[in-house]
Amino acid sequence: MPRLAAHSPEMTEPRSPIDAPPEEVQTSQNSNNIVPEIPLEIISEEEMGIIEAAFAATRSLVKSPLRVSSSPAHFQNKVRSIQSITLLSKRSLSSCSSQSDSLVVDVEDSGSLMSSQKRNRVVASLLSRYRRKRGLAVTDITATEWCEKKMEYTLLCGKPEKTKAMEAGSSRHEELEEEVIKRVRVHVDSAEDVWALKFLNFIVGANQLLFDGLTRELPLVGFAEGVWMVGVIDEIRMPEGQSDAYPMLVDTKTRAKATLPPEPQRRNGRLQLMCYKHLWDSLVADDFPSRQFFEFFSLNPNHILSAEIRERTAKCGFAAETLTDMLRYSRNTWCMLPPAHEQLLLRYEFQVDQSLLGEDRFEYDLNWVKGQIKCSLEVWRGEREASYTPEDERWKCCSCKFASECPASNSCSPRRKDTEG
Numbered sequence: 469m470p471r472l473a474a475h476s477p478e479m480t481e482p483r484s485p486i487d488a489p490p491e492e493v494q495t496s497q498n499s500n501n502i503v504p505e506i507p508l509e510i511i512s513e514e515e516m517g518i519i520e521a522a523f524a525a526t527r528s529l530v531k532s533p534l535r536v537s538s539s540p541a542h543f544q545n546k547v548r549s550i551q552s553i554t555l556l557s558k559r560s561l562s563s564c565s566s567q568s569d570s571l572v573v574d575v576e577d578s579g580s581l582m583s584s585q586k587r588n589r590v591v592a593s594l595l596s597r598y599r600r601k602r603g604l605a606v607t608d609i610t611a612t613e614w615c616e617k618k619m620e621y622t623l624l625c626g627k628p629e630k631t632k633a634m635e636a637g638s639s640r641h642e643e644l645e646e647e648v649i650k651r652v653r654v655h656v657d658s659a660e661d662v663w664a665l666k667f668l669n670f671i672v673g674a675n676q677l678l679f680d681g682l683t684r685e686l687p688l689v690g691f692a693e694g695v696w697m698v699g700v701i702d703e704i705r706m707p708e709g710q711s712d713a714y715p716m717l718v719d720t721k722t723r724a725k726a727t728l729p730p731e732p733q734r735r736n737g738r739l740q741l742m743c744y745k746h747l748w749d750s751l752v753a754d755d756f757p758s759r760q761f762f763e764f765f766s767l768n769p770n771h772i773l774s775a776e777i778r779e780r781t782a783k784c785g786f787a788a789e790t791l792t793d794m795l796r797y798s799r800n801t802w803c804m805l806p807p808a809h810e811q812l813l814l815r816y817e818f819q820v821d822q823s824l825l826g827e828d829r830f831e832y833d834l835n836w837v838k839g840q841i842k843c844s845l846e847v848w849r850g851e852r853e854a855s856y857t858p859e860d861e862r863w864k865c866c867s868c869k870f871a872s873e874c875p876a877s878n879s880c881s882p883r884r885k886d887t888e889g
Contacts, residue, residue, distance in 0.1 A: 593849050594847065595695070597623075602765070603689065609739065612847055613735075615857040616844075616854035617854050619854070620854040633724040636819045640817065641685075641720070644703070648680075649684060655776055656774065659765070660773065660790075664777050664794045667794040667797070670798055671797060671798055673686040673704075674805060677715060682705050683703070684703045685701070685702070686701045688751070689761075690747035690750045690751055691761075695845065696764050696765070701744045702718060703720065704717055704718070704808075716812070717745055717748070718815065720815045720817060722816075723818055725818075726820075729816070730863075734828055738828070741812040742840075744808075745808045752805045761795075762791075769791055769792040769795075770790050771790060772790060773790060814828040814829075815828075862877070
């Protein structure tokens with residue numbers, strides 16, 4: 469079944485949002501852009517000096533982004549710069565008000581993390597800096613659960629280069645997708661076109677699930693715990709021989725070693741699937757605030773879609789002229805779908821021969837997943853400082869590219885280095 473992929477020389481969409489730069493999507497239809505009303509705030513000369521100092525301290529990061537392969541001295545200078553950016557607000561964990569949506573940037577005279585000199589602060593949260601108008605990805609939540617500091621370093625310094633194990637995992641997912649989906653490249657001219665394709669792919673995938681009992685790489689968007697979240701489900705199956713069956717969500721993980729991963733890695737995989745079910749269930753319950761969706765992503769609901777997209781929708785059996793039309797057809801589709809099965813499935817394959825190492829079937833825990841999302845949002849909103857990984861899990865540091873400059877990596881145990889794949 470054909471699935472559409474957005475293509476434009478002026479617009480790209482990263483597969484993994486954690487790797488995406490903070491810039492907004494650029495379009496070629498500048499004449500249709502609506503300039504938002506920008507609130508103004510009068511600040512003092514002293515405050516302006518603080519802001520200028522912050523920009524000066526971070527300018528080298530913008531001009532010369534961190535590379536993992538850089539020299540040790542270069543790496544150390546960059547990490548010292550990002551180490552001066554820390555969250556100091558120790559508010560209540562239950563507080564989720566917008567007033568606390570801030571990350572405090574400390575500009576230290578010496579540039580040292582442990583300096584006791586007086587610090588100046590500039591407010592800007594990770595959420596507003598890196599996920600403004602694009603939404604928080606499920607992979608952002610799982611990256612935060614794995615190690616909050618690594619997630620923070622990745623945003624501030626840039627993504628480390630892919631390992632062979634990571635590349636092999638990506639290739640395997642492409643193979644699984646091609647078994648049931650045929651990709652078709654479609655030219656897009658606007659952010660509205662991109663979202664129209666997401667909705668169209670959801671409709672196509674949902675119909676494939678209902679008629680064939682299987683679909684893969686299904687895009688999701690939903691409003692959960694006060695934030696917009698996006699994700700792509702690896703696989704959805706309809707159980708065989710059951711008339712009132714609920715679709716089962718499946719995720720396949722590849723392993724560079726012929727062993728099952730340790731419990732923290734399995735926990736992270738469970739969190740990912742539970743987040744997908746959380747989004748899926750909210751959609752099929754029609755818990756989707758349309759007006760907030762258009763406002764948050766700065767989309768024009770009456771924008772006329774490109775001719776190619778309108779032609780594609782007509783071939784699929786419905787005529788969509790605007791993004792509002794696409795959203796209406798999507799809503800009609802997800803309202804016909806049942807909630808996802810309470811049981812979720814993680815599969816582990818050996819990368820060498822794609823043999824099955826094992827399966828992890830587990831029950832959905834709504835309270836647990838909501839708690840994990842809220843805990844991650846405390847960091848993204850700037851309500852508390854990003855924490856280092858717990859001491860009993862610091863074997864994770866052995867495979868972390870930031871370990872050489874991270875204070876928590878001193879307790880790394882080489883014998884527990886088992887996180888590849």
